[in-house]
Amino acid sequence: MSAQKMNALQAVNAALVQAMAEDDKVLVLGEDVADREGGGVTGATAGLSTRFGDDRVKSTPISEQAIIGAAIGAALSGYKPVAEIMLMNFTTVAMDMIFNHAAKLRFMSGGQSTVPITIRTLTGAGWQTAGQHADHLEGWFAHSAGIKVVAPSSPADYKGLLLSCIQDPDPCIFIESAGSLFIPGEVADDQGPIPLGKARIVQEGTDVTIVSWSSQIIRCQQALQPLAEAGISVELVDLRTVSPWDKEAVLASVAKTGRLLVAHEAVRSFGPGAEIASTVAEELFGQLKAPVRRLGAPYSPVPFAKVLEDAYIVSPERVVEAIKGLMV
Amino acid sequence: MAELSNAAALSPEVLVDIYRRMIRIERNDDAIRKTIRLGRLVMPYYSARGQEVIPSAISSLLNADDKICTIYRGIHDMVAKDMPLRPLWAEIAGRVDGTCKGKGGPMHLTHPETGVMVTTGIVGSSMPIANGLAWAAKLDGSKRVTVAYFGDGASNIGAFHESLNLASVWKLPVIFVCQNNGFAEHTRYENGTSVDFIAKRAIGYGMPGHTVDGNDPLAMYTAAHEAITRARDGEGPTLLECKTFRFLGHVLGDDDKYMTKEEKAAAIEKDPLPAFKAWLIAQGHATEATLAALQAEIEAEIEDAQEFGLASPPPSLDELRRDVFAQEIAA
Numbered sequence: 061m062s063a064q065k066m067n068a069l070q071a072v073n074a075a076l077v078q079a080m081a082e083d084d085k086v087l088v089l090g091e092d093v094a095d096r097e098g099g100g101v102t103g104a105t106a107g108l109s110t111r112f113g114d115d116r117v118k119s120t121p122i123s124e125q126a127i128i129g130a131a132i133g134a135a136l137s138g139y140k141p142v143a144e145i146m147l148m149n150f151t152t153v154a155m156d157m158i159f160n161h162a163a164k165l166r167f168m169s170g171g172q173s174t175v176p177i178t179i180r181t182l183t184g185a186g187w188q189t190a191g192q193h194a195d196h197l198e199g200w201f202a203h204s205a206g207i208k209v210v211a212p213s214s215p216a217d218y219k220g221l222l223l224s225c226i227q228d229p230d231p232c233i234f235i236e237s238a239g240s241l242f243i244p245g246e247v248a249d250d251q252g253p254i255p256l257g258k259a260r261i262v263q264e265g266t267d268v269t270i271v272s273w274s275s276q277i278i279r280c281q282q283a284l285q286p287l288a289e290a291g292i293s294v295e296l297v298d299l300r301t302v303s304p305w306d307k308e309a310v311l312a313s314v315a316k317t318g319r320l321l322v323a324h325e326a327v328r329s330f331g332p333g334a335e336i337a338s339t340v341a342e343e344l345f346g347q348l349k350a351p352v353r354r355l356g357a358p359y360s361p362v363p364f365a366k367v368l369e370d371a372y373i374v375s376p377e378r379v380v381e382a383i384k385g386l387m388v
Numbered sequence: 389m390a391e392l393s394n395a396a397a398l399s400p401e402v403l404v405d406i407y408r409r410m411i412r413i414e415r416n417d418d419a420i421r422k423t424i425r426l427g428r429l430v431m432p433y434y435s436a437r438g439q440e441v442i443p444s445a446i447s448s449l450l451n452a453d454d455k456i457c458t459i460y461r462g463i464h465d466m467v468a469k470d471m472p473l474r475p476l477w478a479e480i481a482g483r484v485d486g487t488c489k490g491k492g493g494p495m496h497l498t499h500p501e502t503g504v505m506v507t508t509g510i511v512g513s514s515m516p517i518a519n520g521l522a523w524a525a526k527l528d529g530s531k532r533v534t535v536a537y538f539g540d541g542a543s544n545i546g547a548f549h550e551s552l553n554l555a556s557v558w559k560l561p562v563i564f565v566c567q568n569n570g571f572a573e574h575t576r577y578e579n580g581t582s583v584d585f586i587a588k589r590a591i592g593y594g595m596p597g598h599t600v601d602g603n604d605p606l607a608m609y610t611a612a613h614e615a616i617t618r619a620r621d622g623e624g625p626t627l628l629e630c631k632t633f634r635f636l637g638h639v640l641g642d643d644d645k646y647m648t649k650e651e652k653a654a655a656i657e658k659d660p661l662p663a664f665k666a667w668l669i670a671q672g673h674a675t676e677a678t679l680a681a682l683q684a685e686i687e688a689e690i691e692d693a694q695e696f697g698l699a700s701p702p703p704s705l706d707e708l709r710r711d712v713f714a715q716e717i718a719a
């Protein structure tokens with residue numbers, strides 16, 4: 061089967077085209093998403109309204125609560141809306157709709173209501189957008205029972221995981237991350253849905269496991285060669301789905317290597333790494349050769365000044381250093 | 389009672405139907421309060437006693453497949469929409485036969501069969517979701533309408549403003565029904581709301597807005613008829629501000645210190661229920677005997693529902709992990 065080189069944005073577009081063509085219940089809404097408004101600020105939704113019509117692809121006012129509310133109501137009526145919230149920090153404006161309603165309606169209704177919405181949103185430090193445009197908030201969402209948190213890193217995963225989110229009967233937040241957005245990769249023409257909650261082993265290894273996701277995977281990949289040169293065999297696990305996370309794959313990998321580093325772009329304190337680290341510590345205590353380690357952003361908002369922002373991001377060098385620290 | 393602008397539409401059957409819904413709400417409310425006082429139900433209860441006319445008049449115009457989104461003070465809206473009382477009682481008691489298996493409770497009832505799609509405990513949140521239900525009706529090419537019920541306090545929340553704007557831009561078949569009972573929790577209307585009439589806010593969103601006497605069944609019916617017709621005809625949303633009063637404070641046990649005894653007494657004096665009943669009889673639309681028989685029938689229904697609900701067992705503990713996602717979760 062043939063494949064094409066494309067970046068994550070093109071993969072998102074391809075997934076939306078495929079999902080909308082396959083199922084006329086799939087809708088797209090969000091600020092500027094229709095072609096009249098340019099097909100989205102990143103172009104991720106370009107062409108959709110021309111192809112599928114203005115009823116199914118709706119540009120909205122700047123009204124995040126109204127966007128998610130409309131998605132929820134349509135979902136309760138049998139539709140599968142994909143709502144774009146331009147940047148992840150803006151989801152905070154719609155948190156009531158996401159957290160109190162989308163994530164809880166199935167449970168509070170005793171299983172009668174189903175809210176199959178997908179929230180696509182973009183974030184990531186590295187672009188000097190500073191405190192209000194670059195936070196990785198997956199920990200917030202993962203802590204909220206009832207919503208799935210998906211954070212792809214490669215174009216193929218962007219396509220496959222987005223297709224799964226759209227088909228999933230539950231609300232999903234799909235985190236697109238600046239650091240992985242423009243890196244091209246092969247995407248098979250017939251790339252179908254990739255199951256949620258299943259990790260991907262990026263590289264197999266025997267000495268130490270790195271668990272990461274989203275753009276941080278790219279930086280961990282950059283650490284692989286120096287680590288190989290240092291004679292350390294690394295198993296890199298891309299979690300893909302932060303919640304529910306693939307406990308089985310992580311435990312199997314750490315059982316094999318005896319060492320774990322969790323690395324994420326989100327703030328380290330109270331971050332998702334803590335959940336993974338403590339689960340591994342609880343389940344594999346006797347088999348660990350070193351204490352479990354976490355790398356994450358410092359306990360600060362994303363800074364503007366380039367030197368500070370560079371220091372904020374968990375660099376490949378810090379990954380290398382942390383791994384070496386685990387090997388002694 | 390106001391003159392009828394479309395008297396022809398109001399047959400004795402319709403009038404008695406509105407009354408039936410009102411008395412069903414009132415008798416049910418009375419039964420809930422008694423059961424709480426007896427210690428047989430433990431729940432926060434936001435009585436809507438005094439507000440019966442609003443959803444009764446509206447519901448007499450709604451079809452079974454029309455949708456409503458309502459709030460913690462919304463049991464009257466559900467009863468008016470003909471929700472069966474057995475699962476309602478089981479739900480407020482937190483029992484397995486409840487509409488939501490006891491997992492939603494009195495502030496979060498859902499019953500899609502009667503069109504009760506969402507009940508929310510978050511002020512102002514019925515409106516954004518109602519928009520989505522209305523959007524779906526439009527996409528389906530159906531004539532379904534959605535009613536979003538909320539209080540006067542909710543009209544000061546951002547979600548209200550976002551929702552009215554979006555509904556207007558998208559011309560959604562939704563009716564925003566503000567049950568203005570004069571208070572938001574303990575805050576008097578004028579201390580929290582910048583306009584003298586909430587209906588005025590409709591102007592800012594390019595839709596019709598009407599202030600209606602929410603205690604007058606005929607005025608309510610007329611205003612609702614116009615709004616619902618407009619929505620069904622694809623002409624978009626309407627904001628109805630329905631003036632009313634809650635007789636029993638914000639929450640059961642409320643000491644009402646934030647209002648005067650006189651104003652409360654004056655409001656209760658104008659209780660729409662006995663007034664409408666007397667009017668129906670005086671106009672010859674019903675007899676004392678038929679209304680008494682109707683009431684007896686409703687009381688029997690409520691008694692049965694109450695017994696059913698309280699006898700229903702609590703949900704099993706594995707319900708804690710069920711319905712978090714479609715697929716049962718492990719952890």
Ligand SMILES: Cc1ncc(C[n+]2csc(CCOP(=O)(O)OP(=O)(O)O)c2C)c(N)n1
Nearest residue numbers: 461509510511539540541542569571572573
């Ligand atoms: C967002 C939010 N803020 C505050 C509350 C607490 N609260 C519950 S009811 C209420 C008053 C709302 O008044 P109104 O909208 O007029 O409705 P009413 O209770 O009078 O029917 C408040 C403040 C809440 N539930 N949700």
